[in-house]
Amino acid sequence: MESARERKTLILNGSPRKNGDTAALLRILDRELAGEKRTIDCYRADVSPCVDCRACWREKRCVIDDAMQEIYRYVEDCDNVVVASPVYFSGLTGKLLDVASRFQVYYSARVFLGADPGLRPKRGGVILAGGGDGRPDGAFVTAKILLRQLNAREIFPLVCSRNTNTLPAAEDAEAAAGVRELAAFLNAG
């Protein structure tokens, strides 16, 4: 009998801080999440932003030859995508958006080429950390657009650690519980 396929999760980490608030929440996710995981450290990845060259309007690929080419292969095949980021100016960080901009190739495939982007259906999750009382709504809206672009058909409610200036995410029991629930949702897909 064929054994069940191990679930694969792509995690986009948009924080510059290796031991910061997003990292604390991602450590919990890593413990709870079953299957294979691949984390993209957006501040350190060798990925250039999309420059709207429009080559993907004519062929179903991105012509920029960098680490993104391997990420494309993983994202097409994976079952879950998690967007994790500090809130910057009520949005996602610039480096996370640099990586995310390269997923435009899937939009172009659908809209300009009328082609199937070739993305396995996925579950999605969003983890945010904000220093103040949050205003994470804008970041969550953007993250959901990105996840839908990647064919996430079910997206878990926002998990957010607020007021990290006074309560680091590592000590935020409510956010930790949220991450565990998110992991259970992703494991159950």
Ligand SMILES: Cc1cc2nc3c(=O)[nH]c(=O)nc-3n(C[C@H](O)[C@H](O)[C@H](O)COP(=O)(O)O)c2cc1C
């Ligand atoms: C440039 C910049 C912009 C920020 N903008 C916001 C914001 O709009 N809302 C908020 O709640 N916190 C904001 N913060 C605070 C971070 O979101 C907060 O410190 C977060 O916990 C850092 O997460 P990290 O340790 O995972 O990088 C900002 C921080 C920086 C450096």
